[in-house]
Amino acid sequence: MLEVNSLTKTYDTFDFGPVDLTVEDEVLSILGPSGSGKTTLLSLIAGIVDTDGGTISLNGDRLNGCPLQERRTGLVFQDGALFPHMTARENIGYAATDRDRITKFASLLEITDVLDRRPPTLSGGEQQRVALARTLAADPDLLLLDEPLASLDAPIRRRLRRELHALFTSLEIPVIYVTHDQRTATALGDRTAIVRDGAIEQVGSPMAVINRPATRFVARFTGNENLFDATVVEQREDTTLLRVGNIRLQATTAAAAGTTVTLCIHPSRIQVHTPNGGDDCHDENTASGTIDRWLTEGNEYRVEIDLDDAPITLTTTIRPPSFDQLPLEAGSRVRVTIPPAAIHLLR
Amino acid sequence: MLPTKSRTDVASRRFDWLTVAFLLGAVLLCYYLVPLLALVLSQPPGVVIQRLTRPTVVSAATTSLTASITSAAIASVFGLPLAYWLARTDGRVKTVVTAVVVLPLVLPPIVSGMVLLTVVGPNTFIGGLAAANGLQLTRSVAGIVLAQTFVASPFVVITAKAAFESVDRSLEYASQSLGKSRLTTFRRVTLPLAWPGILAGITLAFARAIGEFGATIMLAYYPRTMPVQIWVSFTTLGLENAFPVAVILVGIAVATLIVLNVLGTNPLE
CATH class of the missing domain: 2.40.50.100 (RNA polymerase II/Efflux pump adaptor protein, barrel-sandwich hybrid domain)
Known part of the structure; x- marks a missing residue:
């Protein structure tokens, strides 16, 4: 379980938080417009950015001050962040030297055929699958995804949405999925958090957020015109x-x-x-x-x-x-x- | 009514500005190439080869190569960490440090030599201390290396900085999130991706070092490097006697361009 308490971060032109959040072994979609603080939240939890205040705990262990490489936090970026000088197999093997593990996740994400190709030769959807396989092969205790479907074509995005929901549910770890797309947020998330100006406006089931918005901002952002x-x-x-x-x-x-x-x-x-x-x-x-x-x-x-x-x-x-x-x-x-x-x- | 002029006819008579631009630029290209070709072709190859084997030429070439390789190595050892730090740091300090790194590039080489003499000259604290321990920092290969490193190392730092900056930071974050240390991340992700750019910087630094004259002549007239030997041959025996060493330096310059293009990351383009 991930617990975030009174998390704050101050930039020159943007104040984030305080944010309180609890994520069980579920998928929490973070939905908000550009610049609302979604990626900041992810960066703070991942340890890419240092917090100014508040605490982050994962399964009871405090993560504040813990280096990125020791957090056991899987990160999937919007562009996949695959290592371009390595093949798909080497990318997955970067985290897991066990050959069976590479095969398992390659099979799970249906990328067995492209394992010996380098990232620039893969389609956007294939790159995201490899990135996800690489992250899962490292056996993370927490999965953070920063708009991994945003740059994909609509049909691939729809297909991956369906597949990812089943995959995330089977992981039984906290998953945080950041997106600015309401459809992706509601399709993937067990719960959805709406972020605005560095603060969480509402957290609830996707249907509750859409049908029972707490504020005018949430209403408008979820299509309640x-x-x-x-x-x-x-x-x-x-x-x-x-x-x-x-x-x-x-x-x-x-x-x-x-x-x-x-x-x-x-x-x-x-x-x-x-x-x-x-x-x-x-x-x-x-x-x-x-x-x-x-x-x-x-x-x-x-x-x-x-x-x-x-x-x-x-x-x-x-x-x-x-x-x-x-x-x-x-x-x-x-x-x-x-x-x-x-x-x-x-x- | 049918048109009397086709669009193609009009286009063919349109003033071709691109050709004019090229013709003007071609004057400059000739200005670069003609003297080089004149230098190479002015002496029969047999005469040049014969003069290349003279002890003074061989000695100058050996000194230059030894000192330049050493300078490039020192510039890499200290320049690459600085380049990485600059590439991964933001703020005003970065701007100031970058300006300091670029300073030797814009400083006249002869002034660089004077500046160095005030720090490592025979009458300075550092120069005296080194001499007392048997190391001459002027009129020695060490002096040549000091001069060459001063003027050539910025090429390593600036080029490698650009190479490190071209490596997306999210790749490093991804590596670290997969449980790899900063050192492993640098070794397995950052360095391989930045390597062509780094090698280009080292090549440029070597080429700059081997052609260094102004600062070198202030710190170490002896032992003679190739540029110093060219100067001595020209002033004492005439232009023709300076040709063989000049041909070597032209050859090294051409080889540098070839290396940079093979690497595919010519920072001068």
């Missing part, structure tokens, strides 16, 4: 009645009547219907509007809808089958339904 002020009309037994303009919404999160709260609705959780559709939905969470514009984003459509009864524009994402069934063009009339469970309240 729909943030609106609402007035709490009534607090009922299981639900809270809210009002945005003339639209009444039920939410499952409790809030005191009369207060103003910020609504947070993830675009993927909003349902879009034809003007007469959505009859089976609760009236209070349904509204009519006009499509302002839409654009293709990856394999889904992003649609912006101006609501009739409130001065807000709702952003939704729609998958192709649903999109094809709807007359979705700029100016088209639609009805939207927001399930009560999809409404999260920020205070």
Whole structure:
């Protein structure tokens, strides 16, 4: 288990921490924008950078002041950091002279065919596999990965994401995976930590972070574009009645009547219907509007809808089958339904 | 309506600035090459070879080679650690130290000789102490080595520094995170990757040392190095008698360029 307590580091233009973090034998994704302190956190834990304050412990042993080579911390860099003058086999063998161990990890990461090639002749995906095999061959007690998939093409990244999740889970050691890509973070991490300005804003399961963001920053960074002020009309037994303009919404999160709260609705959780559709939905969470514009984003459509009864524009994402069934063009009339469970309240 | 002029016609009449640039540069290239060819071709090869075997020439060549190899070795022993330190250090101290390293390169060699004389001359503390222990720091091979090391060692430091800097630090971190010590990391990762650049620096330092004249003549007129022998032959017997040694030095210069290009890391390019 990795325990980080009150970790701080001060640079000329950037203050990191204090950061507290506990990582069991699990995968923790560190998600944040560029310059938020993700790599600093990794560098401090790895021992590349000296800490100014706080403690780092791994399985009960304090790592502060311990040289990098004695920390038993596996590091995988964004570019792999393979030794270019050695073959893939020599790179893996650099950490493990045992031939069986080289074969085992080469086989595990499906790089047996490229073992006698040098890094510059390998593809990006192959280089990352070799880098991971080399790190795992050293039998680390902690695995730190700094955006190893960032420079790879999308199809390879998707494939490696699936493979790595299974691999990391089987390691039974703390794994910290740094990324600025929300999809990678949620796909790989058992938990996700959102970092901003050198501090951790929220730690939780990927779904909790996406659906129950703690702050506006976390909400925006995880794709929750729909943030609106609402007035709490009534607090009922299981639900809270809210009002945005003339639209009444039920939410499952409790809030005191009369207060103003910020609504947070993830675009993927909003349902879009034809003007007469959505009859089976609760009236209070349904509204009519006009499509302002839409654009293709990856394999889904992003649609912006101006609501009739409130001065807000709702952003939704729609998958192709649903999109094809709807007359979705700029100016088209639609009805939207927001399930009560999809409404999260920020205070 | 069909166009009357094709784009190719227009392009072919366009003023070719690149050719003009080359023609202007060619004047300078001729200025480099013609004197060298004149030197090599001015004497029949048989005469040059005959003069090369003269005792004064052989002695000067031996002294120069011995002193230059020693200077290059000393520059490497002390220059490579300094180069590594500079490559892995940040901040103002690095800027100051780099400036100090570059100083002998921009200092006129004759001034370098004067500077050295104030420290290791016969009437100085260090010079006197060395002489008392049987080591002459002037008018000796030691004096030549001191002069050559002063002017040539910056080539090792600056070139090796660039070579070390070209080795990504993440490779060193990766090595250390795999449980290897700093020394093992340096030996197995940093040094092999920086080696062509380091060798280029040592080669340049050797070439600079063997051609050193200004500082050497201040510290050690005797024993004569090849540049000093050229000067003596020219002033006493005329230009023709200086040719054989000059041809050797031209040969060493050409060999240096070949070595640098074979290494693929010519820092002068």
